[in-house]
Amino acid sequence: MGIYFGTDGLRGIFGEVISSEIACKVGNSLARRCEIHKKVVIGRDTRTSGSLLASAFACGLCGGGVDVVDIGIVPTPVVAYIAQRMNFDYGVVISASHNDANFNGIKIFNSKGFKISESEENEIEKKMLYPFHVGYERLGKITKRPALVGKYKKHILQTFEKMNLKIVLDCACGASYRIAKFLFENLGCKVIALNCQNDGMKINERCGALHPDVVASAVNEHGADMGFAFDGDADRIIACDENGRILDGDDILFLLAKGDKNQKTIVGTSMTNSGLEFSLKSMGKTLLRADVGDKYVAEMMKVKGATLGGEPSGHIINFDFSTTGDGVLTALTIASIVQKEGKGLSKLCNLKHLPQVLINVKVHDKYRTMNSEILMAEILKVQKEIEGDGRLNVRASGTENKIRVMCEHKSEKVATNLAKNVEKLILSIER
Numbered sequence: 001m002g003i004y005f006g007t008d009g010l011r012g013i014f015g016e017v018i019s020s021e022i023a024c025k026v027g028n029s030l031a032r033r034c035e036i037h038k039k040v041v042i043g044r045d046t047r048t049s050g051s052l053l054a055s056a057f058a059c060g061l062c063g064g065g066v067d068v069v070d071i072g073i074v075p076t077p078v079v080a081y082i083a084q085r086m087n088f089d090y091g092v093v094i095s096a097s098h099n100d101a102n103f104n105g106i107k108i109f110n111s112k113g114f115k116i117s118e119s120e121e122n123e124i125e126k127k128m129l130y131p132f133h134v135g136y137e138r139l140g141k142i143t144k145r146p147a148l149v150g151k152y153k154k155h156i157l158q159t160f161e162k163m164n165l166k167i168v169l170d171c172a173c174g175a176s177y178r179i180a181k182f183l184f185e186n187l188g189c190k191v192i193a194l195n196c197q198n199d200g201m202k203i204n205e206r207c208g209a210l211h212p213d214v215v216a217s218a219v220n221e222h223g224a225d226m227g228f229a230f231d232g233d234a235d236r237i238i239a240c241d242e243n244g245r246i247l248d249g250d251d252i253l254f255l256l257a258k259g260d261k262n263q264k265t266i267v268g269t270s271m272t273n274s275g276l277e278f279s280l281k282s283m284g285k286t287l288l289r290a291d292v293g294d295k296y297v298a299e300m301m302k303v304k305g306a307t308l309g310g311e312p313s314g315h316i317i318n319f320d321f322s323t324t325g326d327g328v329l330t331a332l333t334i335a336s337i338v339q340k341e342g343k344g345l346s347k348l349c350n351l352k353h354l355p356q357v358l359i360n361v362k363v364h365d366k367y368r369t370m371n372s373e374i375l376m377a378e379i380l381k382v383q384k385e386i387e388g389d390g391r392l393n394v395r396a397s398g399t400e401n402k403i404r405v406m407c408e409h410k411s412e413k414v415a416t417n418l419a420k421n422v423e424k425l426i427l428s429i430e431r
Contacts (some may be wrong), residue, residue, distance in 0.1 A: 004128075005121040007293035007398025011096050011105030014049040018104055020056035023094075026106060027057035029127035031064025031140075033120075034089040036111070038140070039067040041086070041148075043079040044094035045175040045233045046200040049104045054094045057106065062140035064133050072146040073198065075175045075234035076107060077326035081152050084113030084323060095175065095233035098210055098313075099399070101203050107233075113323035114302075115295040153183065159321060160332050162188040163339040168227035169331075170215040172208025173199040176234035180328050189335065192222050204231065209238045209314055209327075216244040225338065226345045228331040235294070236314035237327035239334060241345035249312045250276045252330065254351040256308055256318065257285060259337055267300045267309030269293075270393050274408055275353040293398060294325045354390070355412035357419040359405045361426045366396040366403055372429050375422075382407075382418055390415060394422060 004010045010026065012018045034040065040061055044050035050073075058068040066089070071082065076093045083091030089111055096103035108116045108124075116124075167189045171177045177196045184191050194214065195207040207214050208229050215227035219240055227240045239247040247255075250273045257266050257280060264285050268276065269292045277287040290300040294315035301309045301319060310316040315325035322329055338345050363369050375394070382392045390409030397404055405422045409415035 004125055005118075008097065008295070009105050009107035009115075011099065011103060011399050013102055014053075014104045018053070018106070020052055023053045023056040023106065024060040025128045025132070026124060027060025028064050028132055029060070029124045029130075030090060030092075030108065031061045031066045032127055032133060033123070034061075034064070034066045037087050037089050038065060039069065039088055040090045040092055041069045041071060041079060041082050041088045042092045042094065043071045043074040043076070043175075046073055046173060046177065046198050046203055047096065047101060047104050047232075048200040050094045050200065053104055053106070057092060057094065058142050062142060064140070065138045066140040068140060068142045069148070070142060070144045071148045072144070073175055073177075074149050075179060075326070075328060077235055077322055077324050077329065078149055078152045078179075080109045080113040080324045081155065081322070082148055083109050083111060085151065086148070087111070090116075093233060097233050098204055098208070098231040098236065101201050101205065109324070114298060115324065117299075149179065153179065156183055156329065156332065157186060160187055160336050163335055164188055165226070165335055165339060166190045166192070166222065166224040167335060168192045168194065168215050168218045168222060168224045169196065170194040170208055170218075170227070170229040171196045171234070172204050172230055172232055173197055173202040174204065174208065174230065174232035174234060176230045176328055180230065180234070180331070183328060183332065184335075187332070192218060192224060194218055208232065209236050212238040212240060212246045216240040216246055220244040226335065228327070228334075230327040231314070234327045235325040237316065237330045238314050239331070239345075241349065243346050245346060247345075247349055249310045249314045249316060250353070251349050251351050252314070252316055252334065253308065253310050254279055255334065255337065255349045256316070258283065260308065263306070263308055265304055265306040267297050267304065267306050269297060269311050270395070271312050271406055273312065273353045273356055274391060275351055279351055292395065298324065354408045354410065355415050356406065356408045357412070357415045359419050359423050360397070361403045361405060361423050363401060363403055363426065363430050366401055369403060369426060369429050370394075370396045375425060375429060378422065378425055382422070386414075386418070392418065392422070
């Protein structure tokens with residue numbers, strides 16, 4: 001990770017960490033890497049600051065002689081799909097994913113639809129230090145083409161067969177507010193839509209993937225077959241079955257892996273529940289763990305030849321259909337499995353999780369704290385003590401000034417106590 005880029009692009013509070021000036025600089029730096037088609041596609045979520053940042057980013061690109069196609073408010077995977085299928089040098093998404101409305105960010109995809117690598121991010125950061133490049137001989141132009149989303153819709157509708165299901169969708173007042181309902185209804189489903197409005201001030205606010213209890217309650221209220229909650233840019237999904245039981249990314253990976261007899265390798269992360277690892281092993285499959293961050297999952301999938309991977313947070317990547325996490329696509333895949341099997345989701349998705357406790361500790365300087373010898377010694381001590389019965393993972397967040405403490409153990413009480421002890425130690429180091 002560099003000065004600006006974290007585990008999922010560049011992200012922070014608008015006006016503090018990210019601004020129109022920074023967006024313009026990143027855009028101009030990216031323009032120097034556009035050597036083939038000299039064109040970039042841009043999309044965004046519903047945040048109020050999104051239009052300003054998209055315009056600033058586009059100005060930086062145009063100043064460097066690159067044409068920009070703005071497709072408006074769309075889920076992140078739509079931009080990746082368009083970049084891959086329509087000969088763009090890059091696809092850019094202005095979004096802060098699951099974060100609050102006062103945050104925003106920049107995600108960049110290459111011409112093959114994959115998130116750019118850390119080395120590419122570092123090169124972009126280096127070029128940001130150079131004087132602003134203006135291609136006087138050829139300034140770029142900005143074209144608005146929201147109709148391009150139709151190509152993605154057509155792709156999805158051709159992928160799935162008709163379904164006769166009642167579905168609850170919570171779109172988090174985010175980028176999926178139109179497209180998710182459209183696709184499910186056009187595939188024959190009855191849809192109960194929650195938070196499906198273009199309201200950037202309420203994006204992720206007590207709704208969506210971070211608040212799955214909302215969609216779970218609605219499933220019970222309406223007697224629906226299942227429910228799906230997306231985050232702000234719809235690259236993540238949390239599901240619930242017909243009983244309102246919440247299913248995270250590990251549950252979803254279990255369901256998808258069970259239905260794919262040919263896929264022997266599944267990629268998760270250091271945060272993936274060990275229950276999934278044990279279940280996959282019983283099926284003759286192997287779980288590989290990448291660093292936290294869906295781009296690291298995708299990178300390991302490419303290296304290991306896997307087609308399925310994801311994170312507990314709900315990033316699910318299926319190379320058979322997409323190059324990046326796609327919440328709407330994943331939701332449709334789950335629904336199609338239920339339709340085909342003729343069984344309730346609760347019967348099909350019965351993964352047994354190992355008790356897991358996750359604590360997010362707010363800190364002033366996450367890197368200084370993580371480098372504490374006292375903390376490192378405690379982590380190693382606990383890991384040795386619970387080896388065979390559980391796991392302890394402590395890491396700095398890539399997007400926030402927090403340290404994430406995760407402890408798994410056969411005993412939930414033991415996992416809770418160990419995680420809380422590490423939390424107390426972190427807070428004492430911070431003083």
